[in-house]
Amino acid sequence: MIQQELTGDMELKWSRIQKSMQQSGTDGCLLTVDVNLFYVTGQIFNGYFYLPQEGTPFFFVKRPNGLTGENLFYIRKPEQMADIFREKGIKMPEKLLLEGDEIPYNEYIRLQSVFQPKETGNATALLRKMRCIKTPMEIEQFRYSARKHAETYAEIPSCFRLGMTDLEFQNEIERRMRKNGSIGLFRTFGSNMDIYMGSILAGENAENPSPFDFALGGGGMNPSLPIGANGTVLKDGTAVMVDMAGNFSAYMTDMTRVFSVGKLSGLAYKAHQLSLTIQEEIEKISKPGTSCSELYNIAAALVEKEGLSSYFMGTKQQAKFIGHGIGIQINELPVLTPRSKEVLEPNMVFALEPKFVIPGIGAVGIENSFLVTETGLEKLTIFKEEIIELY
Amino acid sequence: MIQQELTGDMELKWSRIQKSMQQSGTDGCLLTVDVNLFYVTGQIFNGYFYLPQEGTPFFFVKRPNGLTGENLFYIRKPEQMADIFREKGIKMPEKLLLEGDEIPYNEYIRLQSVFQPKETGNATALLRKMRCIKTPMEIEQFRYSARKHAETYAEIPSCFRLGMTDLEFQNEIERRMRKNGSIGLFRTFGSNMDIYMGSILAGENAENPSPFDFALGGGGMNPSLPIGANGTVLKDGTAVMVDMAGNFSAYMTDMTRVFSVGKLSGLAYKAHQLSLTIQEEIEKISKPGTSCSELYNIAAALVEKEGLSSYFMGTKQQAKFIGHGIGIQINELPVLTPRSKEVLEPNMVFALEPKFVIPGIGAVGIENSFLVTETGLEKLTIFKEEIIELY
Numbered sequence: 001m002i003q004q005e006l007t008g009d010m011e012l013k014w015s016r017i018q019k020s021m022q023q024s025g026t027d028g029c030l031l032t033v034d035v036n037l038f039y040v041t042g043q044i045f046n047g048y049f050y051l052p053q054e055g056t057p058f059f060f061v062k063r064p065n066g067l068t069g070e071n072l073f074y075i076r077k078p079e080q081m082a083d084i085f086r087e088k089g090i091k092m093p094e095k096l097l098l099e100g101d102e103i104p105y106n107e108y109i110r111l112q113s114v115f116q117p118k119e120t121g122n123a124t125a126l127l128r129k130m131r132c133i134k135t136p137m138e139i140e141q142f143r144y145s146a147r148k149h150a151e152t153y154a155e156i157p158s159c160f161r162l163g164m165t166d167l168e169f170q171n172e173i174e175r176r177m178r179k180n181g182s183i184g185l186f187r188t189f190g191s192n193m194d195i196y197m198g199s200i201l202a203g204e205n206a207e208n209p210s211p212f213d214f215a216l217g218g219g220g221m222n223p224s225l226p227i228g229a230n231g232t233v234l235k236d237g238t239a240v241m242v243d244m245a246g247n248f249s250a251y252m253t254d255m256t257r258v259f260s261v262g263k264l265s266g267l268a269y270k271a272h273q274l275s276l277t278i279q280e281e282i283e284k285i286s287k288p289g290t291s292c293s294e295l296y297n298i299a300a301a302l303v304e305k306e307g308l309s310s311y312f313m314g315t316k317q318q319a320k321f322i323g324h325g326i327g328i329q330i331n332e333l334p335v336l337t338p339r340s341k342e343v344l345e346p347n348m349v350f351a352l353e354p355k356f357v358i359p360g361i362g363a364v365g366i367e368n369s370f371l372v373t374e375t376g377l378e379k380l381t382i383f384k385e386e387i388i389e390l391y
Numbered sequence: 392m393i394q395q396e397l398t399g400d401m402e403l404k405w406s407r408i409q410k411s412m413q414q415s416g417t418d419g420c421l422l423t424v425d426v427n428l429f430y431v432t433g434q435i436f437n438g439y440f441y442l443p444q445e446g447t448p449f450f451f452v453k454r455p456n457g458l459t460g461e462n463l464f465y466i467r468k469p470e471q472m473a474d475i476f477r478e479k480g481i482k483m484p485e486k487l488l489l490e491g492d493e494i495p496y497n498e499y500i501r502l503q504s505v506f507q508p509k510e511t512g513n514a515t516a517l518l519r520k521m522r523c524i525k526t527p528m529e530i531e532q533f534r535y536s537a538r539k540h541a542e543t544y545a546e547i548p549s550c551f552r553l554g555m556t557d558l559e560f561q562n563e564i565e566r567r568m569r570k571n572g573s574i575g576l577f578r579t580f581g582s583n584m585d586i587y588m589g590s591i592l593a594g595e596n597a598e599n600p601s602p603f604d605f606a607l608g609g610g611g612m613n614p615s616l617p618i619g620a621n622g623t624v625l626k627d628g629t630a631v632m633v634d635m636a637g638n639f640s641a642y643m644t645d646m647t648r649v650f651s652v653g654k655l656s657g658l659a660y661k662a663h664q665l666s667l668t669i670q671e672e673i674e675k676i677s678k679p680g681t682s683c684s685e686l687y688n689i690a691a692a693l694v695e696k697e698g699l700s701s702y703f704m705g706t707k708q709q710a711k712f713i714g715h716g717i718g719i720q721i722n723e724l725p726v727l728t729p730r731s732k733e734v735l736e737p738n739m740v741f742a743l744e745p746k747f748v749i750p751g752i753g754a755v756g757i758e759n760s761f762l763v764t765e766t767g768l769e770k771l772t773i774f775k776e777e778i779i780e781l782y
Contacts (some may be wrong), residue, residue, distance in 0.1 A: 174566075211435055
């Protein structure tokens with residue numbers, strides 16, 4: 001089941017989860033959500049992964065055909081897991097974790113009735129906590145994505161032709177992303193985070209509020225997907241913010257750069273410069289132990305001091321965060337909000353994205369992906385940060 | 392809240408849902424999943440839609456800012472809905488439908504405690520049943536998608552260059568899809584249906600089993616997305632099956648055509664011809680009242696008679712359906728399986744996809760989207776159906 005080169009990485013993850021289950025007196029956890037299965041097995045399958053508090057995990061597979069391995073059983077329905085537990089003398093869990101923030105109510109109820117635990121707990125919360133501290137192999141994949149991400153951004157000026165719309169510009173960037181190895185699929189956590197490959201925001205569209213939990217909005221091209229580019233013509237004096245996903249491995253980097261059609265207003269350059277200053281200040285003070293709320297509050301104070309609060313993270317609707325963990329999904333932990341209880345820990349990877357919306361011009365600012373090291377931050381997404389003129 | 396040109400369509404949908412609730416003695420249904428919100432409001436928002444058994448619906452919105460309308464209330468958390476019900480003298484539902492197959496367990500429990508109904512039922516099941524009978528406005532959108540879908544497929548031969556891989560070919564097709572107005576996002580129902588824009592299957596890769604519930608598999612380009620193209624070189628004698636989404640409106644058409652690099656084996660042409668025959672037979676007998684299981688069984692019998700069962704709908708793993716409803720999501724009701732209890736009804740829209748995998752060659756067969764009319768089927772996706780030689 002587990003590919004040989006992944007064995008060490010998977011065992012490291014299992015042992016972290018088991019340690020946490022031992023501390024909380026949990027007997028086992030059952031995972032079935034695709035991103036969690038990928039995290040603990042290195043592949044996606046239709047079925048279940050059961051990890052007891054101690055010992056080796058069990059794999060219950062519906063599809064695909066042809067998988068083999070220790071403790072691997074093919075099933076057609078979840079009820080068969082209980083039969084296998086009995087046959088093999090596996091201890092039935094009295095305290096069981098299920099993915100309560102991810103699997104549908106009816107599926108959860110069915111799994112409860114299969115195992116009939118005395119108590120159930122939240123595997124989603126545990127897995128999100130585990131997943132936010134990346135393993136060496138995961139960090140390697142971020143580095144790969146970051147390199148491809150930057151290579152693709154270097155091709156962006158060649159995508160531009162005067163008179164094109166934001167959607168035409170985006171199509172050219174998407175094409176280069178795919179050519180450079182983008183997997184395409186953009187995974188998010190939660191039910192209100194739909195997006196397709198990323199977002200291009202230009203001109204007045206940058207002010208459009210969105211239903212989603214992303215930093216900025218945009219009207220989108222269809223009411224069924226109200227986010228991002230909406231057909232705005234990229235005319236002289238427009239800021240074009242490019243925030244396309246770095247999904248070149250299963251671990252996505254997040255990176256935003258601003259391009260301009262000709263010159264922008266003084267306010268736009270001032271706000272962009274302030275974003276760079278915020279990033280610099282945060283890079284200076286961040287280290288293991290720094291609280292995420294402090295990072296938000298430092299940014300907000302700098303913005304306040306410059307009198308730019310009404311443009312910060314939107315105008316008509318303002319996001320209340322300036323960064324977020326990244327990984328298999330784009331919105332992992334921690335989140336950099338005014339009231340976050342989280343602190344930075346070594347091997348967290350997060351995106352920092354102080355941004356401004358300038359009415360009539362577009363959005364400006366910066367976003368980079370950072371690794372938390374033992375002593376501070378390491379920037380993963382290396383690419384020039386000033387506003388880049390498209391002609 | 393509801394755009395004027397959509398009022399009639401939305402009122403039609405609300406009255407259908409209300410009629411069903413009246414019949415089952417249900418007091419109201421609360422919807423929050425994006426595709427269901429889009430179905431009943433014509434837009435995506437973060438919040439809730441409450442439809443009582445009689446009268447007008449209520450809109451509880453978290454985001455985006457700036458929406459207005461009758462019975463529209465901004466909230467920050469679901470508990471505020473109960474306060475508003477009390478303030479406005481709205482009857483609290485004793486029997487309430489929630490989206491039990493879609494919303495996470497913890498969200499469902501929270502909504503139950505907000506409304507404290509005596510009984511809850513499954514809004515997912517009801518909405519899927521309602522959504523499978525399309526309204527005139529929805530059918531118009533299918534017609535638009537189908538037209539754009541066929542236009543894009545006509546450009547496919549120009550995407551091909553000898554020596555390219557399936558991924559390079561797919562990238563060129565994706566580019567044309569986007570240029571022709573594809574929204575990009577490919578929506579599926581259920582947690583085991585990830586895909587990016589569609590699938591290209593060529594050569595040996597067509598045999599690779601997938602964890603997902605799609606008709607065919609393919610290894611994919613990364614273990615985090617094991618479906619479709621995997622880097623196969625499109626060499627002489629290869630069948631290239633193109634099954635890319637027709638998401639040119641919120642209503643997706645589904646359409647597959649087969650292209651060949653040079654000539655294929657006799658078996659490949661024979662199997663392809665059988666797919667066309669199956670389609671023809673099914674077109675002949677289908678009308679309102681025809682059972683979906685009969686359609687499957689007719690296809691299976693034709694395949695059996697020709698001795699091609701071991702290639703039908705895959706080899707190493709064989710799908711047990713030959714068609715499925717389409718709409719806002721690619722896998723709606725009905726499903727054409729051997730034991731389906733569903734019958735065709737006027738204004739259902741479904742994809743019919745009899746396909747074969749020919750070892751070493753690739754996949755062949757056909758897929759079209761059909762509207763069920765009062766008297767039979769109307770094919771929506773009109774484009775030549777023989778195997779198209781790429782050079």
